[in-house]
Amino acid sequence: MPINRNFQQLSENYFFSAINRRASQFAEAHPDQRLIRLSIGDVTQPLCPCVVAALEKAAQEMGKVDTFRGYGPEQGYPFLREAIAGYYKKWNISLETEEIFISDGAKSDLGNILDLFSEGTSVLIPDPVYPVYVDASIMGGKKILFLDASEENSFLPLPPAFHADVIFLCSPNNPTGAVYSKDGLQAWVDYALAEKAVLLFDGAYEAFITDPSLPHSIFEVDGAKKCAIEFCSFSKKAGFTGTRCGYTVIPKELEIDGLSLNHLWLRRQTTKFNGVPYIVQRGAEAVFTPQGEQETTKAIAYYQENARIIRQGLDQLSISYTGGENAPYIWMRCPGRMDSEQYFKFLLEHCTVVGSPGIGFGKNGKYFFRLTAFGDREDVKEAIKRIINCMSL
Amino acid sequence: MPINRNFQQLSENYFFSAINRRASQFAEAHPDQRLIRLSIGDVTQPLCPCVVAALEKAAQEMGKVDTFRGYGPEQGYPFLREAIAGYYKKWNISLETEEIFISDGAKSDLGNILDLFSEGTSVLIPDPVYPVYVDASIMGGKKILFLDASEENSFLPLPPAFHADVIFLCSPNNPTGAVYSKDGLQAWVDYALAEKAVLLFDGAYEAFITDPSLPHSIFEVDGAKKCAIEFCSFSKKAGFTGTRCGYTVIPKELEIDGLSLNHLWLRRQTTKFNGVPYIVQRGAEAVFTPQGEQETTKAIAYYQENARIIRQGLDQLSISYTGGENAPYIWMRCPGRMDSEQYFKFLLEHCTVVGSPGIGFGKNGKYFFRLTAFGDREDVKEAIKRIINCMSL
Numbered sequence: 001m002p003i004n005r006n007f008q009q010l011s012e013n014y015f016f017s018a019i020n021r022r023a024s025q026f027a028e029a030h031p032d033q034r035l036i037r038l039s040i041g042d043v044t045q046p047l048c049p050c051v052v053a054a055l056e057k058a059a060q061e062m063g064k065v066d067t068f069r070g071y072g073p074e075q076g077y078p079f080l081r082e083a084i085a086g087y088y089k090k091w092n093i094s095l096e097t098e099e100i101f102i103s104d105g106a107k108s109d110l111g112n113i114l115d116l117f118s119e120g121t122s123v124l125i126p127d128p129v130y131p132v133y134v135d136a137s138i139m140g141g142k143k144i145l146f147l148d149a150s151e152e153n154s155f156l157p158l159p160p161a162f163h164a165d166v167i168f169l170c171s172p173n174n175p176t177g178a179v180y181s182k183d184g185l186q187a188w189v190d191y192a193l194a195e196k197a198v199l200l201f202d203g204a205y206e207a208f209i210t211d212p213s214l215p216h217s218i219f220e221v222d223g224a225k226k227c228a229i230e231f232c233s234f235s236k237k238a239g240f241t242g243t244r245c246g247y248t249v250i251p252k253e254l255e256i257d258g259l260s261l262n263h264l265w266l267r268r269q270t271t272k273f274n275g276v277p278y279i280v281q282r283g284a285e286a287v288f289t290p291q292g293e294q295e296t297t298k299a300i301a302y303y304q305e306n307a308r309i310i311r312q313g314l315d316q317l318s319i320s321y322t323g324g325e326n327a328p329y330i331w332m333r334c335p336g337r338m339d340s341e342q343y344f345k346f347l348l349e350h351c352t353v354v355g356s357p358g359i360g361f362g363k364n365g366k367y368f369f370r371l372t373a374f375g376d377r378e379d380v381k382e383a384i385k386r387i388i389n390c391m392s393l
Numbered sequence: 394m395p396i397n398r399n400f401q402q403l404s405e406n407y408f409f410s411a412i413n414r415r416a417s418q419f420a421e422a423h424p425d426q427r428l429i430r431l432s433i434g435d436v437t438q439p440l441c442p443c444v445v446a447a448l449e450k451a452a453q454e455m456g457k458v459d460t461f462r463g464y465g466p467e468q469g470y471p472f473l474r475e476a477i478a479g480y481y482k483k484w485n486i487s488l489e490t491e492e493i494f495i496s497d498g499a500k501s502d503l504g505n506i507l508d509l510f511s512e513g514t515s516v517l518i519p520d521p522v523y524p525v526y527v528d529a530s531i532m533g534g535k536k537i538l539f540l541d542a543s544e545e546n547s548f549l550p551l552p553p554a555f556h557a558d559v560i561f562l563c564s565p566n567n568p569t570g571a572v573y574s575k576d577g578l579q580a581w582v583d584y585a586l587a588e589k590a591v592l593l594f595d596g597a598y599e600a601f602i603t604d605p606s607l608p609h610s611i612f613e614v615d616g617a618k619k620c621a622i623e624f625c626s627f628s629k630k631a632g633f634t635g636t637r638c639g640y641t642v643i644p645k646e647l648e649i650d651g652l653s654l655n656h657l658w659l660r661r662q663t664t665k666f667n668g669v670p671y672i673v674q675r676g677a678e679a680v681f682t683p684q685g686e687q688e689t690t691k692a693i694a695y696y697q698e699n700a701r702i703i704r705q706g707l708d709q710l711s712i713s714y715t716g717g718e719n720a721p722y723i724w725m726r727c728p729g730r731m732d733s734e735q736y737f738k739f740l741l742e743h744c745t746v747v748g749s750p751g752i753g754f755g756k757n758g759k760y761f762f763r764l765t766a767f768g769d770r771e772d773v774k775e776a777i778k779r780i781i782n783c784m785s786l
Binding site: 002005007044051055056059072107111112120136244259264267274276279 | 673
């Protein structure tokens with residue numbers, strides 16, 4: 001039986017699941033200690049009121065024969081695709097609704113997009129990296145090429161001298177919190193055009209950008225529509241981690257060997273996907289109303305203040321880091337020459353705080369550690385207090 | 394650039410999308426005529442009251458910090474997996490919650506499950522068939538072997554004399570409405586065990602079975618836990634076509650070459666999927682409450698009565714068919730020696746009724762036509778009246 005043997009090249013478990021299990025085991029063994037998780041990038045603030053109202057209204061519609069909705073378009077309802085096209089106008093990007101595909105989250109599409117490429121396709125992935133790019137590439141039998149992201153290049157590597165077919169880029173970056181400038185992204189677009197490569201641009205954290213000089217979308221860069229696909233999500237923008245909605249933009253201009261990737265993806269999605277719940281799409285639509293923008297901006301400001309508190313604590317300890325500005329992640333160097341696994345254990349056992357060891361994101365993460373700003377305010381304050389106390393002993 | 398060339402072996406469009414477009418074009422050209430669609434298998438009855446109440450309650454929970462839910466388990470919340478395990482007890486099937494994976498619908502999982510098998514894996518598919526099995530197999534570079542389903546074998550083919558690695562079976566069948574007996578399924582399980590093959594059993598329509606002698610689940614058959622995966626859906630059972638929820642059962646006993654498919658699928662889902670919306674899972678949970686069972690049974694009875702009306706009309710015209718009992722589909726022989734495309738055109742132009750030409754489901758569908766019982770009662774009555782009038786001229 002030809003089982004897909006590529007799976008055997010994967011590590012036993014998905015990284016975040018394994019981290020979560022180790023933390024839970026500690027918590028069970030120490031029921032008296034309150035664990036604070038600054039590890040998995042999950043939001044803690046509730047859905048904003050206008051989204052909840054939209055969800056409730058849509059649920060009611062589904063209960064009446066006149067307003068009930070069955071199968072929707074696999075690529076999403078026009079009302080939501082139009083709202084997203086409107087959002088892009090903020091950055092002077094003009095999209096057709098047919099270029100926007102509603103998804104159940106960026107994670108699904110970032111993995112499934114590899115269906116469009118043959119086994120053996122070379123995939124360039126910065127290290128450290130969101131593990132999904134690596135694991136999905138392994139499952140699909142792709143040839144992975146790593147590119148070092150390090151303190152030397154401010155964790156924003158520029159294109160290499162060798163060829164790659166497909167490139168994963170994430171900005172604002174998970175895990176490092178580093179954000180590409182427009183010039184940096186232009187270098188990548190130029191590389192992709194020269195190499196006839198496809199840029200897979202993960203913009204899941206764009207809503208955290210406050211610096212007006214930084215690009216929110218790859219399509220702010222000249223030529224990107226001919227070489228890039230962008231993956232976005234309501235997860236971090238509007239607290240949809242448990243509500244599940246995202247979108248993927250594939251410009252019609254993007255052709256490889258005369259084949260339209262927009263068309264191939266449409267064919268993939270109409271065959272292997274049945275769209276996002278109507279109710280959820282109505283909730284997502286509300287995010288783009290004036291009230292929705294106001295409410296989600298407020299929730300993001302809450303997390304940005306958390307990031308500021310974490311940065312302030314690290315500054316006090318003279319620990320170097322990137323991120324935490326224009327990004328919800330803080331990527332810190334492990335103190336005291338500890339490697340990231342040692343520091344994970346140290347923080348868990350001495351501070352009862354859970355973070356993500358950098359090694360889980362790649363070899364260049366060996367001496368780094370990721371903290372997230374998605375926690376509850378009091379938890380973040382308490383965690384930083386504990387870390388400062390521990391380190392000051 | 395190594396684009397997945399398998400996509401080029403696909404027909405230009407997903408079959409149902411193409412049918413829908415042809416019907417819409419006719420409707421636009423004839424705004425005075427009211428089109429009745431008995432084609433795509435989409436439900437028309439609203440979600441039942443207890444499901445709507447559960448959706449609303451869950452939406453409210455998501456709006457409060459104390460009850461908000463972020464990322465859930467990729468494989469689904471225990472509350473829903475336990476409710477499903479409870480449902481299987483009806484047929485004396487005992488499942489562990491870890492054997493149940495909540496999905497966003499059977500279509501996604503039926504396609505994505507092929508990720509677990511290498512390119513070149515032989516996939517046995519009855520003809521006629523739900524096009525997703527074929528298209529997903531082509532995309533994944535599988536080797537397709539067809540098995541004839543015809544009037545001769547009552548559209549319930551038994552295992553062939555040759556080997557296959559993977560077999561797609563659907564009972565109650567889409568498109569033919571034929572339902573395997575326990576003996577029929579036992580023959581397939583015996584074949585799969587002998588060939589060390591994997592049965593992919595699509596049970597999306599099990600809720601339409603009324604004959605107590607017919608199996609609802611492949612796991613009612615001895616040995617199935619060692620060779621079968623079952624795909625189910627709330628789409629037809631509870632009107633979730635626009636709400637999106639299903640489940641896939643992979644027994645822990647199912648091992649191929651010493652590899653647990655349950656484990657491989659968990660690895661696939663944790664990497665390339667982020668679970669079903671919490672709200673939707675609460676809605677699905679309500680289906681299994683006593684009130685939910687009562688309300689969904691009532692909705693199914695409505696469609697069953699539609700099926701009876703369609704059968705009665707065909708009987709009156711002495712047209713032969715299968716299905717419509719224990720199944721929402723009626724698979725009729727095209728009258729007057731027309732082939733299915735001619736009959737599609739005939740029905741559309743003379744009766745303004747849309748059905749699905751059998752050829753879209755495979756070569757053995759060339760002289761057959763699928764009608765569905767999912768319409769509105771008055772529409773079904775009107776459609777049958779029009780068909781009888783047309784045919785009686």
